[in-house]
Amino acid sequence: MPEESAFGHDETSKQAFYGLRGHLRVCGDLRVSLAPADAYEFSVAEELLEGGQEGWPLGDRNYRSPKLTERLDERGLDLLTPYKSRKREKGSCPR
DSSP, X not given: OTTTOEEEEETTXXXXXXXXXEEXXXXXXXXXXXXXXXXXHHHHHHHHTXXXXXXXXXXXXGGOOHHHXXXXXXXXXXXXXXXXXXXXXXXXXXX
């Protein structure tokens, strides 16, 4: 899939890589999405959560976006993500 691949940054290894990132939705039906490494997580999240009903999607720091949170709230989905900075976290759970 070289035509869909792109350069991205891996925060864990602190290195650039070329390829795709995998995104999963595990709830009732399994959905998998492969996106270019430089795709914004919140654009992929909306695709994966399409058709989702009330619930609590869980994502890492890269899924945190006020606009995404607002759009999902309108659909009855309460996105749970940690703060971008650990300094802002008040406890082990973001809410």
